[in-house]
Amino acid sequence: MGIKRRCQLVLGLFMAFTISVNAKEIIRIQPNNEDMTTVVRDAIEGVKDKEIKLVFEKGTYTFLPNYAKEKFSFVTNHGNGLKKIIFLFSDFDHVEIEGNGAEFVFHGQVEPFQFNNCGQVSVKNISIDWDIPFSFQGDITAVNPKENWYEIKPYTKGYSWKLNKGRIYFPNIDGFHFASLGSTLAFDKDTKQVAYGAFDMTLRPNKVERRANGVLRVYDENIKHYPKVGSVFHSKGPHEQNRYAPAFQVTNSKNILFNEVVIHHALGMGFLFERTENIKIINSGIYIKEGSDRAISTIADATHFANCKGDILIENCRFEGMLDDGTNVHGTYVEVAKIINKNTVRVKLMHFEQTGFEFAGKGDEVWFIKAPNPGRGEVNTVSNVKYINDVYTDLTFTNEISSDLKTGDVVENKTWNPVFTMRGCTIRDHRARNIIIKTPLKIIIEDNDLSSMMSSIMLRGETYFWFESGNVEDVVIRNNRFKHVAYGGASEHAVLKVSPRLGKSFDQTMSYDRNILFENNTIETFDNTIIWADRVDGLIIKGNTIKQTNTEKPQFPNAYMFELINCKNVEISKNSYKGTNTHHINADKLTKKTLKVKRNKGIKE
Known part of the structure; x- marks a missing residue:
């Protein structure tokens, strides 16, 4: 009897038993030296219930694209198109994958995991790699x-x-x-x-x-x-071609857990979530495999969250070697392309890697942002969505649209914003920023070890290029350890950079981000700029220990430790500094009106 036939017979007997006990189909899979794509595909497609559990015996599993499921997919911040998907889960109430330390090795252009419209997902104790990197x-x-x-x-x-x-x-x-x-x-x-x-x-x-x-x-x-x-x-190839798909793509789902999941390589991001609610990534990692001579792990971000809601937690994770950010959390700005009638507008997705993205659904609340004011305006509720194509969508609202709304203004989804917590993580040795985040709800970044090529933490909503919304309103950054920050070339960066990038139609002096606490952090780095804040109302920099190192030559020796532009209600207190930089605080006229500097050591106003 062949390996596959024996496996199917054992699985069938086991599934029959478990169905009678708890109505969940449990499928046990063992490794062999063959392509496992068909085994996995048959197992998923053969499930009759809405709950499935795949249990992998420890070992190495190889997955080839030849017999993968083909599906046209819109993948935000990647390339849309026909994807070859190994693990495709759609419309399940519950998906559980227990890896038991299994190693999944993929080959060629494939998307390992895609979860669509699932009620609960749990993935535990697996590692992901490619036999040959796209490098x-x-x-x-x-x-x-x-x-x-x-x-x-x-x-x-x-x-x-x-x-x-x-x-x-x-x-x-x-x-x-x-x-x-x-x-x-x-x-x-x-x-x-x-x-x-x-x-x-x-x-x-x-x-x-x-x-x-x-x-x-x-x-x-x-x-x-x-x-x-x-x-x-x-x-890694041209930008328009080098992001095939993430290792894990989760869309329109909720209650997601990744525990002890390690990604050594992916043809895009590591974890990508779109319109998904309640997400935990714990005890997991993205990094180069021990002993490998590879320079990079994933082609793009370690983690990326687009228009998610509920609670996002990233805890006790290690992200290294990516060719983009450690995490990016954001909403999406769409531009008003046409006002159709008193209740309906046509909106446009503005970036080529957003095409096909579901900006809003029926029942979602949205904000209207009307230039030149970048602040969130009135709220309205979507009553109908008419999809035109992958760029344009018509949104109809329950209430009449304000008469001063005009083409070129932008719309932001109010419903789909998360509370975000990152705790106990290490992010280093990668391109770009450790954390870039935009959500108006609570943000807590604490007890992490961070080292970055660019700014370590960036708060940047923008209506200019990526059209990633929006301004923050409640941020706590505390008890982190920043070491060797902003060591790449090109433009000037900082440990914390708050710098909105808004189109020319918006007032570039009005407050945008609010209520940021940067407290009790330890910073050891060679260059000067620690905080760069632009258009912030409410910034407390308190109790931080700053030590200038000599690991590298400062790239911007005349830069200020604290650069404050068009800010209000800034307090710099109880911080200590040791180093040779004599450029401490640079504040413009508006910022100085409400600036408080007190009880610092080694820092002069």
Whole structure:
């Protein structure tokens, strides 16, 4: 009897027993040396009830795209399209996956997990990886800016690429390759941190030549910032192509738990949640596998939450090596494209990676934000939604629309905003920010160890590019340990940066974010800027210990420790500073009217 047939027979007997006990189908799966995609697909599609539990015996499971479920998917902040999905769960009341330490290894362009419209989801004790990463990386052996070339010795074992007619093709898997090197970044070979002073670059070399000893000489007349010899150069392909799908995508679901889940690689984000309620990620991680020579883990954010609500908790987690933020929590601004009648407006999704996103549903409350005032205006309730296409939607409201609403104004969903807590986490050695967050409800960030290429924590609503809403109103950042912050190149960053990015139609001086407490944190970093606050009403910076280190040379030696622009009701008290920076507080005229500075050590007004 074949392996699959024996497995199905055992599963059938076991399922019959469990159905009679608790109405939940429990499916036990054992590893073998074959592709497990069909086994998993058959198990899920064969369930007759709305509750399922998959129990995996400890071992290694391989999943190939050949027999994956195909489904067209809108995936926010990724590329929409036909996705090959291994674990597809739709319309279940309860999904439980017990991994028992199982290792899931995926191959090629696949989306590992997608949960749609599920009432309860629990995933425990599994790890996720790819046999071959969607990366091109190597050691920089020489640079010659005068002749517009650099030399790189690409990694070969465990990687897939080829050189053909002067072009690098990667990952060169199952007939797929990127059109160019695309998004590229330098890393420190020893620490696997983003290299000090490194710049994000988009590369499309003019020509590539083979040299001796496995070295390639790459000619690129457009490169502006050459990596240092000895650094690791990593490319992930063009931005429009390099985010196939997250490891876990959860949409229109609720009561989600990820416990002891580790992601070593993904072809996009690690965890992505859209219009989902009540989420816990605990005791989990995203990081490079021990002993691996890879420079990165996931291609994009570790965790991402778009228009979620209820409580979000991230606790006791480790996020490292991602090529974007540790977490991004936000709503979505849509632009008013047309006022159809006194109760109906046509709205437009503004960013190409938001197309197809469900902005609002029937019964949702929304705010209208009318330029030039960036503040939240009147509230109205959606009574009907008419989907036009993946960019435009008509929203009809229970009450008449205000007569001063105009095209170009924006709408924000009031119903779908979460309470957010991050506690006991380590986030480091990755591109971009540790935490970027926008929700008007309670935010608590406490007892974390944070190190960042850019700003460690950024509060930034924007109606300009990403159209991610909105302003914060209740933030507590306390008892965290910030070490080695803002060490990448390009623009100036800070430990905490509050900096809205609003379109030209909005008043750039009016208050936007409110009520932020930055308290009892320990900061050890080499550069000057600790807090950069723009358009904040209510900011308390209290009881923090700041120590300037000499690990790197300051990139902005004339920057101020506290940069305050168009702020109100700012208090800087009981903080201590040790270091050589003499630029302490820079406040404009408006900020000074209500600024309080008292009982600090080593900080002068």
